Amino acid sequence: MSYLKRQKMPKSWPIPRKGTTYVVTPDSGLEKGLPLLIILRDILKVAKNRNEAKKAVKSRSILLNGKEVLEEKSLICLFDSISIPSLKKHYKLILSEKSKFMLQEIGENEALKKVYKVIDRKMIKGKKMQINLMDGRNVLSEIKVKVNDSVLFSFKENKIEKIIPFKENAKVIIFAGKHSGEKGIVNTINHEKKLAEVNLGGKETKVLIKQLIVVE
Numbered sequence: 001m002s003y004l005k006r007q008k009m010p011k012s013w014p015i016p017r018k019g020t021t022y023v024v025t026p027d028s029g030l031e032k033g034l035p036l037l038i039i040l041r042d043i044l045k046v047a048k049n050r051n052e053a054k055k056a057v058k059s060r061s062i063l064l065n066g067k068e069v070l071e072e073k074s075l076i077c078l079f080d081s082i083s084i085p086s087l088k089k090h091y092k093l094i095l096s097e098k099s100k101f102m103l104q105e106i107g108e109n110e111a112l113k114k115v116y117k118v119i120d121r122k123m124i125k126g127k128k129m130q131i132n133l134m135d136g137r138n139v140l141s142e143i144k145v146k147v148n149d150s151v152l153f154s155f156k157e158n159k160i161e162k163i164i165p166f167k168e169n170a171k172v173i174i175f176a177g178k179h180s181g182e183k184g185i186v187n188t189i190n191h192e193k194k195l196a197e198v199n200l201g202g203k204e205t206k207v208l209i210k211q212l213i214v215v216e
Contacts, residue, residue, distance in 0.1 A: 012180070014100040015042050024050070026075035031176075032135065033077035033093060034101050036062070036069060043103055044091070046084065061086055066112045066155045077135045078175055078213075081111040094172065095181040112156045115164065117213045118149045131160070134213070150214040164214045172198060176211040186212075 004025045010017075012031070015038060016025070026035040040047040040056065053072045060068045062082035064076065075084060076093050082103070083090045090111035091180035092101040116133035124130045124140075131139045133151065145151060145163050152162040164170070170186045184198040184205075194209050 012095070012099055012101050013038065014096075024073050026073055033075050033080065035072070036064075036074045036076055036082070037072040039076055039082060039091075039103065040072070040092075044084075046087070063111075065114060068187060079114050080114075080135075081106065081114065083108075083111050095175060097181045097183075099180040112154065113161065114153050114155070115150050115213070115215055116153055118145055118147055118151060120147060121145065148209055148212075148214075152216070164216055166209075166212075166214045170214045171216070172196075172212045172214050174198070174207055174211055175213055177208065179205060179207060182212075 004023060006023050009023050010031050013034060021084065024035045024037045026033070035036045036057070037050055037053050040053045041049065041064070047056060050072065056062055057069060061083065062069050064074065065081050067082070077091055078095065083092060086208065090108055091104045092105050092110070093101055094104050096102045114136065118131060119134055120132035122130055127152050128140050129142060131141055131145060133139065139160060141159050141160055143163065146166070148166040150164040150166070151160045152164065154161045168186050168188060172184055172186055174180055174182050179200065182200050184200040187197040187199055187204065189196045189209070195206050196209050196212060198205050198207050198212070
């Protein structure tokens with residue numbers, strides 16, 4: 001299916017709920033990010049309509065995390081970077097404190113890196129460690145990392161560049177739930193209950209660990 005009814009689109013999408021009956025459906029999960037078409041047409045306004053967006057994509061002039069993206073309905077996930085070399089512009093998809101996806105302009109070097117949450121790790125054939133990252137990327141690495149830590153991944157080097165531990169006093173962003181988009185500092189972690197107490201600007205709030213991502 002290429003479209004969904006506008007009234008049923010995620011509340012995190014930063015476009016009016018009134019307008020055309022349908023909006024484009026991304027090629028994977030609705031809640032994880034935005035379709036590239038909406039970014040090019042409705043946010044950056046570098047395309048007037050879907051045909052112009054498709055033309056830009058087919059001409060290989062749009063990059064996602066440093067690589068050519070070939071579908072205008074491709075899903076752009078949290079912390080993904082979009083580059084438009086012809087304009088010398090680079091943007092990262094982030095969450096506003098009002099739980100809406102938005103773009104933050106960044107530099108060229110930052111567009112080739114992304115913070116991922118570690119959601120699993122396991123030993124595979126050949127006694128190699130596979131680290132499973134949020135958004136579906138899997139990495140083979142001997143780096144010592146724990147589930148719920150974050151990693152800074154370099155697309156240029158195709159490897160994990162840095163570990164950002166999930167621990168007390170760590171900086172976090174809430175990416176799901178009623179506090180989605182808010183930033184805070186971890187006070188305490190209860191692994192048994194899978195909860196963390198987070199200081200959100202002076203307000204102490206308990207948040208599910210699965211709704212948090214550690215950032216630098």
